[in-house]
Amino acid sequence: MATTLITGGTVVSATGRMQADVLIEGERIVAVLQPGSELLGTDLAASVDTVIDATGRYVIPGGIDAHTHMQLPFGGTSASDTFETGTRAAAWGGTTTIVDFAVQRHGERIQDGLAHWHELAAGQCAVDYGFHQIVGGVDAEALAALPGLIDEGITSFKMFMAYPGVFYADDAQILRAMQISARTGMLTMMHAENGPVIDVLAEQLVAEGKTDPYFHGIARAWQAEEEATHRAIMLADLTGAPLYVVHVSAKQAVRQLAWARDKGQNVFGETCPQYLYLSLEEQLGASSERWGAFEGAKWVCSTPLRSRAEGHQDHMWQALRTNDLQMVSTDHCPFCMTDQKELGRGDFRAIPNGIGSVEHRMDLMYQGVVTGEISLERWVELTSTTPARMFGMYGRKGVIQPGADADVVVYDPAGHTSIGYDKTHHMNMDHSAWEGFEIDGHVDTVIARGKVIVDAGQYLGRKGDGRFVRRGLSQYLI
Ligand code: DUC
Ligand code: ZN
Numbered sequence: 417m418a419t420t421l422i423t424g425g426t427v428v429s430a431t432g433r434m435q436a437d438v439l440i441e442g443e444r445i446v447a448v449l450q451p452g453s454e455l456l457g458t459d460l461a462a463s464v465d466t467v468i469d470a471t472g473r474y475v476i477p478g479g480i481d482a483h484t485h486m487q488l489p490f491g492g493t494s495a496s497d498t499f500e501t502g503t504r505a506a507a508w509g510g511t512t513t514i515v516d517f518a519v520q521r522h523g524e525r526i527q528d529g530l531a532h533w534h535e536l537a538a539g540q541c542a543v544d545y546g547f548h549q550i551v552g553g554v555d556a557e558a559l560a561a562l563p564g565l566i567d568e569g570i571t572s573f574k575m576f577m578a579y580p581g582v583f584y585a586d587d588a589q590i591l592r593a594m595q596i597s598a599r600t601g602m603l604t605m606m607h608a609e610n611g612p613v614i615d616v617l618a619e620q621l622v623a624e625g626k627t628d629p630y631f632h633g634i635a636r637a638w639q640a641e642e643e644a645t646h647r648a649i650m651l652a653d654l655t656g657a658p659l660y661v662v663h664v665s666a667k668q669a670v671r672q673l674a675w676a677r678d679k680g681q682n683v684f685g686e687t688c689p690q691y692l693y694l695s696l697e698e699q700l701g702a703s704s705e706r707w708g709a710f711e712g713a714k715w716v717c718s719t720p721l722r723s724r725a726e727g728h729q730d731h732m733w734q735a736l737r738t739n740d741l742q743m744v745s746t747d748h749c750p751f752c753m754t755d756q757k758e759l760g761r762g763d764f765r766a767i768p769n770g771i772g773s774v775e776h777r778m779d780l781m782y783q784g785v786v787t788g789e790i791s792l793e794r795w796v797e798l799t800s801t802t803p804a805r806m807f808g809m810y811g812r813k814g815v816i817q818p819g820a821d822a823d824v825v826v827y828d829p830a831g832h833t834s835i836g837y838d839k840t841h842h843m844n845m846d847h848s849a850w851e852g853f854e855i856d857g858h859v860d861t862v863i864a865r866g867k868v869i870v871d872a873g874q875y876l877g878r879k880g881d882g883r884f885v886r887r888g889l890s891q892y893l894i
């Protein structure tokens with residue numbers, strides 16, 4: 417079995433940091449050696465196959481992005497990253513596991529939607545991947561199929577309170593699914609926005625000639641997010657279901673989550689980098705020679721960007737510190753401007769919703785450490801350890817300890833990463849939502865189950881390196 421020693425670095429976990437060497441054998445970590453350890457006295461470096469000198473750098477568990485949408489069919493097109501391109505971009509950015517959403521559409525069997533997702537991903541991925549199940553048609557057959565997913569390693573399912581006529585589930589459907597969640601321990605994931613209300617507001621705006629991308633955010637008012645979040649919490653309370661609210665962007669929605677958690681409910685929330693860094697005001701001001709005011713389409717996602725004047729971004733950072741929000745995922749759902757976002761020129765409702773960030777999450781969140789918003793340990797917790805616990809992978813993923821998968825990133829705090837328009841990333845997009853971001857920090861080396869897949873600016877992995885991860889039930893419940 418191949419052996420690797422990562423030496424001289426600072427190993428960072430969710431609970432602390434220490435000088436230590438990490439010994440890898442095959443796909444697993446076999447030892448974490450602190451100064452004074454007996455093994456260190458032996459000439460270990462001379463006896464291993466590969467030595468990685470991490471002096472002056474952080475050694476962290478590989479990132480886990482628990483919310484991606486590779487190849488998602490949406491708005492008459494499909495997300496532009498395949499499992500191959502999207503997971504390779506993830507690897508470049510220090511993410512060694514993704515959890516994508518298998519899709520069951522209205523009228524389709526859950527088993528068929530899932531089988532299709534397995535087909536799309538198998539043999540294609542650069543890093544390990546798991547699935548949540550989207551239930552886009554909550555009918556009797558779908559409900560009956562849910563418990564069987566646990567044996568398939570899929571222990572969470574997502575419903576939508578938004579997108580009437582597409583993925584939308586009404587309260588009665590949500591209630592029934594949550595009863596199954598309560599009975600089985602499967603985590604209910606919720607897109608919490610009041611879709612019918614949003615659709616009326618959007619229709620009225622378009623009728624008034626307000627068709628630019630900015631109005632997407634006006635239609636998707638924070639009240640629609642707060643109301644749906646509250647309703648989801650109450651239905652979870654009624655049924656006893658554990659609830660995880662995805663892509664939280666409104667400070668009022670965070671307050672609902674905090675209220676529910678204070679009552680002792682198993683309620684959790686994630687936010688995404690776009691809700692920490694980008695704003696509705698910037699979207700209004702976005703303009704370029706090529707796209708004019710339509711440039712703002714690159715930031716059309718749901719939930720939408722929120723007003724900086726109203727303080728949503730600051731509140732998200734605060735909630736990450738206080739654990740009112742527990743995780744940061746990307747909701748990676750990339751669409752090119754040409755031929756994709758462009759579908760909504762003249763009517764923001766037709767702009768495919770989504771931003772591509774899978775490559776930048778670790779860097780963007782590290783900026784929170786640089787600016788003092790979060791600690792180094794919290795960075796690791798938000799991006800790796802809690803995602804592993806929340807979605808039943810902890811022990812194997814999300815931690816550097818003997819027995820864990822050797823998913824390790826060597827991160828250089830003195831390095832630098834510049835994000836440009838299209839040539840400075842590896843996602844399959846013709847632009848970047850993060851153009852102009854200058855990152856203090858750099859992903860130097862990425863090891864996925866013992867194999868060095870990124871090092872010194874080179875991609876050394878292969879498609880098919882990544883394997884399906886069968887997840888257990890959440891390890892994060894109160
Ligand atoms: N939000 C997005 O931005 N894209 C895909 C689906 C969603 O809910
Ligand atoms: Zn969503």
Ligand code: ZN
Pocket residue numbers: 483485662747749
């Ligand atoms: Zn999503």
